Amino acid sequence: MISIADIELLFARHGANQYSGEPVTQLEHALQTAHLAEQSGADDELVTACLLHDLGHLLNDQGETPSLRGIDDTHQYYALPFLRGLFPDAVLESIKLHVDAKRYLCQASADYHARLSEDSKRSLQLQGGVFDAPEASAFIALPGARNAVMLRQWDDLAKQAGLTTPSLAHFLGRARRCALAQ
Numbered sequence: 001m002i003s004i005a006d007i008e009l010l011f012a013r014h015g016a017n018q019y020s021g022e023p024v025t026q027l028e029h030a031l032q033t034a035h036l037a038e039q040s041g042a043d044d045e046l047v048t049a050c051l052l053h054d055l056g057h058l059l060n061d062q063g064e065t066p067s068l069r070g071i072d073d074t075h076q077y078y079a080l081p082f083l084r085g086l087f088p089d090a091v092l093e094s095i096k097l098h099v100d101a102k103r104y105l106c107q108a109s110a111d112y113h114a115r116l117s118e119d120s121k122r123s124l125q126l127q128g129g130v131f132d133a134p135e136a137s138a139f140i141a142l143p144g145a146r147n148a149v150m151l152r153q154w155d156d157l158a159k160q161a162g163l164t165t166p167s168l169a170h171f172l173g174r175a176r177r178c179a180l181a182q
Helices: 004-014 026-039 044-052 055-059 088-108 118-126 131-142 145-157 168-178
Strands: none
Touching: 004 026, 004 131, 004 168, 026 044, 026 131, 026 145, 026 168, 044 145, 044 168, 055 118, 088 118, 088 131, 088 145, 131 145
């Protein structure tokens, strides 16, 4: 199991890495996603999921823009064994389902796909493509799916160069409040 201090260290070591195909770093993307959730009134669990949803990229570095090389790094699953025991299911489910939330939103919203970045469109194909209607219905019925959809929408917006957000310490404070153990 990872600790909050370990998460802080991961961001210190790898947070300056470019977020694949986007004009922000891994840390900037995490902070922006968490900030958007916080501004929307999300609880500590959802804000923490937003902060940590791409932690798998930091734990399993596949190099720059793996989708250009046909690689799906399955980052949504990679971090879960590290985070299990530290955070409740409400955090873990949103992280686990945020990729499938993209697949869901492409099916549920006619213009969602067009708003995706080029890298998100590439990775969508590697992640299984757009859900059909029965897959979308099954997905949205899963525990945590609705929060994962909100996370995904903030994730898509959290790619703005130079955006000012609260610090990592601020969001780690919220993570500590919902942590199961320290």
